[in-house]
Amino acid sequence: MAAHLLVVGGGIGGLASALALSQRGHRVDVFEQAPAFTEVGAGIQLGPNVTRRLHDLQLAMPLAAIAGEPQALVVRDAGSNAELARMPLANDFRTRYGAPYLCVHRADLQAVLLEAVRARGRGLLSTDARITQIETSDDLACVTATAMRGSEMWACEGDALIGADGLWSAVRRKIVDPDDAPRSTGHTAWRGLVAQATLPASLRRDRVDVWLGPRLHAVAYPVRGGEWLNVVVIAEATSSGEARDWDQMATLGAMAQATGQVGSALQSLLDAVPGWRAWSLFDRPPLAS
CATH class of the missing domain: 3.50.50.60 (FAD/NAD(P)-binding domain)
Structure with a gap:
């Protein structure tokens, strides 16, 4: 019914x-x-758990038109850029899970x-x-x-x-509760987008790269059919503004104060991003049921 x-x-x-x-x-x-x-x-x-559901909604073709399909996920040291781990995506995930791993x-x-x-x-x-x-x-x-x-x-x-x-x-x-409010995680995410065509070949990506450091982790992956690169850096930092004003313009200098020094490979990528937004991260306690 x-x-x-x-x-x-x-x-x-x-x-x-x-x-x-x-x-x-x-x-x-x-x-x-x-x-x-x-x-x-x-x-x-x-x-694949998400893309499978989107395919069930008959969105496979429009989804493919806007997505980047990374070839692998690579974990690196944020200081030395040394590769710590690698996981194949693309065809491996399609074969294993029957649906792709996409970035949009x-x-x-x-x-x-x-x-x-x-x-x-x-x-x-x-x-x-x-x-x-x-x-x-x-x-x-x-x-x-x-x-x-x-x-x-x-x-x-x-x-x-x-x-x-x-x-x-x-x-x-x-x-639930009229006084219920989000709680700060004590972290900030700095996000930026850069056109891959503007980057030197060494900075372009057809994969997901993750950098781990003592005070940060950073992620970069292709979106919009691979034409753009999405870059995210997360570190311990809190906003001094209103909690609801969680999306703010940011500078590379402010980010560096929170993250500390990073290696030259990651720094070159961060320097290439034309603009940054800072997101103060919040979550909520789970409900009782």
Whole structure:
């Protein structure tokens, strides 16, 4: 029996849920509080467990068009650049798991999901829609969400509600604990993108490289069909700004203060990235059930 479902959050998780449920014949309404469906961030790695599910959603072709498929994962010493370990990916993973290991830009993946939901979805896609209240009824087996856009308010009724509204989830706050808040991990991730065509051959990548050091770990891998390189450096550091302002412009100098000195090979790659964003990392304690 088809259900009417409400999804709060129009990011990767919310849109993937909406697409999967629509594919099963359900009507799904998606509510996104931002003025448009956009994704903040840079690269994301998708293991075979994820790509298999995306293939099940009939997204194999659009996914291949936006992804980079790394040939291997190589772990290196951040100081000497010596190779510590290597794991084949590409054909090895396709053979072993029946699905590829891919790297994509988060915004590209969200765009693929959004296009599919618009083409195949059975429900509304609402932006600038902030959920202000959630009510459940055991007698009627339904949930009512009150949404707000500016001064306009309206009620949306469905059989169930899925909260996919991210770290600062309004759904979690309303159904679990109004004082529930994310907690800092004490780490910052510096992220940057660089066009591979602008790099010397020695810095270009068709694989995932991971560097390990006493105060950092760094990762670089191809995205957007291999045309761009995503670079991430993580070290112990906390933001001095507001917790919600977790995505900030950053400098290489500020990063170096947290990471300490690195070897020349890694430093050359970091120097080649034209701009950096600093993300203060947060998580949440697990729910009781």
